[in-house]
Amino acid sequence: MNGASAPPVAIVGGGLAGIAAALALGEMGRPVTLYEARPRLGGATHSFSRDGLMVDNGQHVFLRCCTAYLGLLARLGAAGHVCVQDRFDVQVLSPAGREGRLRRCRLPGPFHLLPALARYSLLAPADRLRAVRGSYALSRLDPADPALDRMDLDGWLATHGQRGPARRMLWELFALAALNIEMREAAVGAAALVFQTALLGRADAADIGIFVAPLGELHDRAARAAIEARGGEVRLSAKIKAIEPGPAIVVDGTRVEASAVVVAAPHEHAAALVPPDAVPDRDRWSGLGAxxxxxxxxxxxxxxxxxxxxxxxxxxxxxxxxxxxxxxxxxxxxxxxxxxxxxxxxxxxxxxxxxxxxxxxxxxxxxxxxxxxxxxxxxxxxxxxIRQGPGSGALRPPATTRWPGLYLAGAWTDTGWPDTMEGAVRSGLNAACLVRRHLTRDAG
The missing domain is CATH 3.90.660.10 (Polyamine Oxidase; Chain A, domain 2)
Structure with missing residues (x-):
C-alpha cells in the first residue's frame, strides 16, 4: 500500500483511547480521521457550562505512576493544567470528628508508607499491624494470575486478617475509588495491580494529580488542536453505522475507505459495530457490564x-x-x-x-x-x-481481531490495567503500534 495515496486511518470514538491513538499515529506520519458521535471529544471525561461555571462531569484524578496519561498531557501541551503532589498525602475525615492522615515519607518503596500506617489514628495499633501484614501479602501476588481474577477482594482480605476497621478505614478507601465496585464484588487481580503499582511499589507512584483547568480544556479543545497540528482530522457529531471489509466504515450512510480502523468506542457500542466474523465472541463483552x-x-x-x-x-x-x-x-x-x-x-x-x-x-x-x-x-x-468483578479479566478482549487492519482500543480491553484514564491511553497507544505494524507490513 502506497503511504502517500493510502486513505487515512479511521478511529471510531473520541475518548482518551481514540485521542491517544490519533496523536500517536500522527507522530508516526500516518494520516488519521477521528470520528466522534458527540459534538465534543473527551468521552467520559468532559466539562459543560452551568450558570456561567465550567463543571467537570466527574472528579477524575490520576497518579504519578500513570505514565501513559502524563505522556498524553505532554503531547497536548497541557502539563501546566494539572498539579501533582510533591508527596502522597491524603486527609481522611470522619463524621465523628476524628481525622486521619496518610502521608508517605522519604523512604524508598515499599517502606514509604509504613510510618503513615503506624501513625494512622483512625485505626487501633493492632489493626495497623494487621494492615501492614495484609499489604505484605498483597505485594506477593501476581496480578496476572488467572486464579486471582476469579476471587473477590473482600474474601481475600478477610482471609488475611483485614476485617472491621481496617477494611472500612483503609482498604475500602482506595479500592472503591480505583475500581468503582464494592470490595465484595471486586476481582483480586485488578485490585492487586492497583495496590502494588500505586501504593506498594515506587515511593512516588501514588502522588495524586488533580486538574486545575476544566477537563474540556484538555480532552476536547487541546486534543482537537493537537490532532490537527499533526495532520489529522476530527469529525464531530459523526455517527458510525457499520464497519465493512476493506476495511471501511459507514459514516452517516456513506461508505468511507480506510487504511486501517481502530474501534475506540465503549464495549457495548463496539460490540454492535464490529462484525461477528472479525470477533466471533463479541457477545461475551456484555458480561463486562457497567x-x-x-x-x-x-x-x-x-x-x-x-x-x-x-x-x-x-x-x-x-x-x-x-x-x-x-x-x-x-x-x-x-x-x-x-x-x-x-x-x-x-x-x-x-x-x-x-x-x-x-x-x-x-x-x-x-x-x-x-x-x-x-x-x-x-x-x-x-x-x-466496566464492572471489574471476578471473571471480568477473562472477558476483556485483546486489541487484535481476525480482520487485518481492524483493532480495538478502550479502557475495557485487555490493557493489563483497570478501567481508568491510564488504561484508556495505554490501549490507544497499543492500537497505534499495531496499525503501524500492519501498514508497514502491507507497504513491504
Whole structure:
C-alpha cells in the first residue's frame, strides 16, 4: 500500500483511547480521521457550562505512576493544567470528628508508607499491624494470575486478617475509588495491580494529580488542536453505522475507505459495530457490564474548608474536591463529592440525594453548617466503567481481531490495567503500534 495515496486511518470514538491513538499515529506520519458521535471529544471525561461555571462531569484524578496519561498531557501541551503532589498525602475525615492522615515519607518503596500506617489514628495499633501484614501479602501476588481474577477482594482480605476497621478505614478507601465496585464484588487481580503499582511499589507512584483547568480544556479543545497540528482530522457529531471489509466504515450512510480502523468506542457500542466474523465472541463483552459513578455538586456562599481534596470514612461521602478555582466561581466555595459504585444513588431523585449529602458534608465539615447553599445538582455516569468483578479479566478482549487492519482500543480491553484514564491511553497507544505494524507490513 502506497503511504502517500493510502486513505487515512479511521478511529471510531473520541475518548482518551481514540485521542491517544490519533496523536500517536500522527507522530508516526500516518494520516488519521477521528470520528466522534458527540459534538465534543473527551468521552467520559468532559466539562459543560452551568450558570456561567465550567463543571467537570466527574472528579477524575490520576497518579504519578500513570505514565501513559502524563505522556498524553505532554503531547497536548497541557502539563501546566494539572498539579501533582510533591508527596502522597491524603486527609481522611470522619463524621465523628476524628481525622486521619496518610502521608508517605522519604523512604524508598515499599517502606514509604509504613510510618503513615503506624501513625494512622483512625485505626487501633493492632489493626495497623494487621494492615501492614495484609499489604505484605498483597505485594506477593501476581496480578496476572488467572486464579486471582476469579476471587473477590473482600474474601481475600478477610482471609488475611483485614476485617472491621481496617477494611472500612483503609482498604475500602482506595479500592472503591480505583475500581468503582464494592470490595465484595471486586476481582483480586485488578485490585492487586492497583495496590502494588500505586501504593506498594515506587515511593512516588501514588502522588495524586488533580486538574486545575476544566477537563474540556484538555480532552476536547487541546486534543482537537493537537490532532490537527499533526495532520489529522476530527469529525464531530459523526455517527458510525457499520464497519465493512476493506476495511471501511459507514459514516452517516456513506461508505468511507480506510487504511486501517481502530474501534475506540465503549464495549457495548463496539460490540454492535464490529462484525461477528472479525470477533466471533463479541457477545461475551456484555458480561463486562457497567458500574455507575454519581457526582454531587454543592456551591456554598462562603468557604467551608481549606482542603483541596479529602477522603471520608463511615459516610456516604467518599471523596470531596474543591472545584472553586477550576469552575471559575468568584465568591463562595464549590465542592464536588465523588461517589463510586453508586448503584444505591444512581436512580434517586436529586432531592433525596440532597437530603443525605448536605447533612453528611455538615458532619464532615463543621463550617458548612452555617453556610447557605447557592446551588446543588447531581451528575450521573451510569456506565462510568466496566464492572471489574471476578471473571471480568477473562472477558476483556485483546486489541487484535481476525480482520487485518481492524483493532480495538478502550479502557475495557485487555490493557493489563483497570478501567481508568491510564488504561484508556495505554490501549490507544497499543492500537497505534499495531496499525503501524500492519501498514508497514502491507507497504513491504
Amino acid at each position: 458500574s455507575p459513578i454519581v457526582n454531587v455538586h454543592v456551591i456554598y456562599d462562603r468557604r467551608v474548608t481549606d482542603l483541596a481534596f479529602a477522603a471520608a470514612v463511615d459516610s456516604p461521602v467518599q471523596w470531596v474536591f474543591d472545584k472553586t478555582r477550576v469552575s471559575g466561581l468568584q465568591e463562595g466555595q464549590y465542592l464536588a463529592v465523588s461517589v463510586s459504585a453508586a448503584q444505591r444513588w444512581i436512580d434517586l431523585p436529586t432531592a433525596e440525594i440532597r437530603s443525605v449529602f448536605v447533612t453528611a458534608l455538615e458532619r464532615l465539615l463543621p463550617a458548612a453548617r452555617g453556610a447557605r447553599i447557592i446551588d446543588f445538582f447531581v451528575t450521573r455516569e451510569r456506565r462510568a466503567t
